[in-house]
């Protein structure tokens with residue numbers, strides 16, 4: 109990671125190599141397929157029962173576009189209102205700055221242990237690792253994040269981070285890594301949840317500092333909202349004395365009433381629920397109620413770079429629902445780790461290159477079949493396929509590919525003259541003897557595709573005869 113705002117764990121090794129390992133893992137493919145199919149089905153049922161779904165999508169996209177067009181104004185409005193309600197607002201250009209601010213704030217409290225709400229922004233900046241390097245232990249409290257932290261594993265999905273793990277694996281992780289696992293733990297989901305609950309409850313009741321992200325930041329009031337399913341987030345947001353929230357600058361919405369739109373779009377798209385079980389909103393400090401020291405770190409880390417891209421800017425509308433992951437045929441086969449970045453799936457394939465620069469993630473825009481399923485489900489109408497094509501163009505421009513250029517130049521020459529084209533078609537008939545596989549280096553392409561067999565008699569010859 110560097111000061112130009114690179115996201116942590118960028119593609120090294122690159123996507124193609126990661127993906128080819130992932131597709132060899134039958135267990136991983138089965139876990140991902142089962143989990144995404146379940147959420148997909150639930151979401152489809154709820155969308156079908158919402159008659160104004162398309163209007164909600166238009167409204168969500170329009171509100172977010174308004175924010176992106178007037179980001180400076182809304183950020184200042186948010187800062188003014190949050191400060192007036194007793195919060196402290198900090199500005200971070202990149203991951204290092206955000207981590208340093210957070211670490212200093214924790215140091216000032218005198219504590220070395222913090223509890224943490226699941227948050228993509230803190231993952232993006234590698235906050236847990238950065239705090240560990242400064243002597244602070246951050247305990248994940250979301251069940252899935254806890255599983256991954258215990259297993260020293262990484263999230264593979266935006267909403268269901270441990271979806272690549274099944275319950276037998278989770279039981280093993282608890283037994284091997286939890287400091288106090290219950291005796292006779294089974295892989296029954298209730299037993300696993302109870303084991304996590306007992307472990308976490310002790311942390312909630314003793315830890316004085318919490319870290320969170322936010323799903324939405326409301327400019328009009330200076331409030332933040334976290335939507336979650338377990339209630340563990342609410343424990344972190346209400347019990348400690350100090351709360352530090354790291355929030356991407358694109359999380360803003362102008363007005364409180366805009367939540368009406370997003371609190372319908374988000375749960376239906378993310379977990380296939382009509383409503384998140386827990387929506388916690390806090391606005392600054394309330395005397396004798398919740399944390400008495402509230403800090404908000406507003407994070408750029410490549411977002412203003414993405415904002416400058418006329419086509420790609422729409423990616424900043426993303427509300428991290430992961431619906432695009434759940435319908436993506438590439439994600440379903442590779443899982444999330446193959447993308448090598450914090451944001452996997454179709455949104456990751458555009459957001460990562462937009463934020464770090466396509467030259468640092470040149471393979472990601474190609475990690476798609478361009479089937480368009482991601483666009484159809486996106487609750488804020490991000491046209492991911494169009495952005496992918498644009499980024500592919502940028503990637504090729506950034507690093508021209510000599511062999512590909514030569515092939516396209518040959519095709520251009522052949523197609524720009526009738527005689528040349530007829531001759532090319534005749535020689536293409538020789539390909540019939542190659543059947544379905546081409547010689548190297550083209551064999552890399554035909555290894556997973558059938559080469560179309562040219563007809564024995566081209567149309568022009570057939571036409572001339574008649």
Ligand code: SF4
Nearest residue numbers: 426427429430432486
């Ligand atoms: S791009 Fe759209 S579908 Fe994908 S995570 Fe973001 S909001 Fe959800």
